[in-house]
Amino acid sequence: MFKRLDPLLHSELRLAIVSILVNLNEADFVYIKKTTQATSGNLSVQIDKLAEAGYIAVEKVFEGKKPKTICRITEEGLNAFEEYVDAIKSYLQK
Amino acid sequence: MFKRLDPLLHSELRLAIVSILVNLNEADFVYIKKTTQATSGNLSVQIDKLAEAGYIAVEKVFEGKKPKTICRITEEGLNAFEEYVDAIKSYLQK
DNA sequence: TAAACAAGTTTATTTTATAAACCAAATTAT
DNA sequence: ATAATTTGGTTTATAAAATAAACTTGTTTA
Numbered sequence: 001m002f003k004r005l006d007p008l009l010h011s012e013l014r015l016a017i018v019s020i021l022v023n024l025n026e027a028d029f030v031y032i033k034k035t036t037q038a039t040s041g042n043l044s045v046q047i048d049k050l051a052e053a054g055y056i057a058v059e060k061v062f063e064g065k066k067p068k069t070i071c072r073i074t075e076e077g078l079n080a081f082e083e084y085v086d087a088i089k090s091y092l093q094k
Numbered sequence: 095m096f097k098r099l100d101p102l103l104h105s106e107l108r109l110a111i112v113s114i115l116v117n118l119n120e121a122d123f124v125y126i127k128k129t130t131q132a133t134s135g136n137l138s139v140q141i142d143k144l145a146e147a148g149y150i151a152v153e154k155v156f157e158g159k160k161p162k163t164i165c166r167i168t169e170e171g172l173n174a175f176e177e178y179v180d181a182i183k184s185y186l187q188k
Numbered sequence: 189t190a191a192a193c194a195a196g197t198t199t200a201t202t203t204t205a206t207a208a209a210c211c212a213a214a215t216t217a218t
Numbered sequence: 219a220t221a222a223t224t225t226g227g228t229t230t231a232t233a234a235a236a237t238a239a240a241c242t243t244g245t246t247t248a
Contacts (some may be wrong), residue, residue, distance in 0.1 A: 002110050003127055011107065011205075019185045027227070035095055042206050044228055065214060067226060085186045090130050091113045092179045105236075123195070136237055138197055159245065161195060 003087035006080055008053050010088075013038050014046045020080050021056060021073040029069035047071060055080055097181035100174055102147050107132050107140045112175050115167040123163035131184060140167060149174055155182075 009015050016036045020027050027035075033043050047069070050056045055077030057069045073081070103109050103168030110130045113122050115130050121129075125163070141163070144150045153164045 002113070005106050007204090010104075012104065013205080014100050015185050018227095019096070019187075022188055033226090039207065040227060041208075041229080045205080050227095067213085069227075088182065088186070091109050092182070093113075094116055101235090107236080133238065134196060135198080135239075138195095139236080140199095142197095161244085163196075 001090070003090045005087050006084050008049065008055065009080060009084040011046070011076055013042060013051055016082075017043075017046060017050060017071070017074065018055060018077060021071055022081050026072045028071070033035065050077070052064060095184070100178050102143065102149065103178040106142070107136060108144055109139075109178075111140060111144060112149060112167065112171060115165055116144045116172060116175050120164055120166045122135060122165070126165065141179050142170070151179070 010017060011032050013036060016038075017032055020032060020035060029043065029047070032038075032047075033040060037041065038046075039087075047056070047058060051058045053076075054074055057072045057074050059072075061070060103112060104122050107130060110132075114126060114129060120181055123137065123141070124160060126132075126141075130137070132140075141150070141152060146151045147164075147170075148168055151166045151168050153166075155164060
């Protein structure tokens with residue numbers, strides 16, 4: 001009846017991050033922060049969790065003198081997202 | 095871009111409860127428990143939260159000698175559900 | 189009549205989400 | 219030149235949530 005919801009994706013901010021990355025193939029910290037309206041601290045923590053789970057890959061580079069944190073979705077992350085979308089739909093139908 | 099997700103509905107079990115009630119117009123504790131596979135304790139707590147928020151109405155009756163907890167969705171709950179469905183869709187599109 | 193079961197509730201514990209505080213380097217203002 | 223502010227974050231602390239474990243009350247069943 002109801003499919004289980006991956007707890008890593010069933011979180012407003014983490015879902016937003018992954019949603020961005022599924023569509024964009026790469027996005028940096030500043031962009032994600034602006035788009036999600038999250039605080040830096042919260043965003044930092046949630047990016048770490050997604051990275052630790054292998055759902056996203058994080059690359060830290062310098063753009064001129066400024067640090068830049070680039071995030072990309074992984075194959076695993078993409079699969080998890082697709083499963084999540086499928087799962088949550090089982091709750092949304094009337 | 096991303097709509098906010100009502101925290102009361104953005105919970106696996108509470109969303110399942112509301113999803114059942116949106117479709118069924120009434121369901122009792124035992125039925126909801128069976129359908130969601132939740133533990134009694136968890137279900138009891140989450141039903142209380144939804145009731146306190148005015149999303150569902152709870153009626154306690156006796157069926158013969160057995161207590162029965164009947165739940166129904168309220169107008170407010172239905173609206174909240176519909177908004178939630180709309181909101182989460184903003185995260186699911188590719 | 190003792191043990192098991194049904195239908196829940198209450199309490200305790202673990203996890204989460206989130207914000208607040210902090211840090212280092214760079215930029216801007218004085 | 220140097221003090222103040224901004225940028226791009228990280229770390230730590232706190233509040234809220236989810237969940238399970240323990241308990242309660244009444245009813246069947248052995």
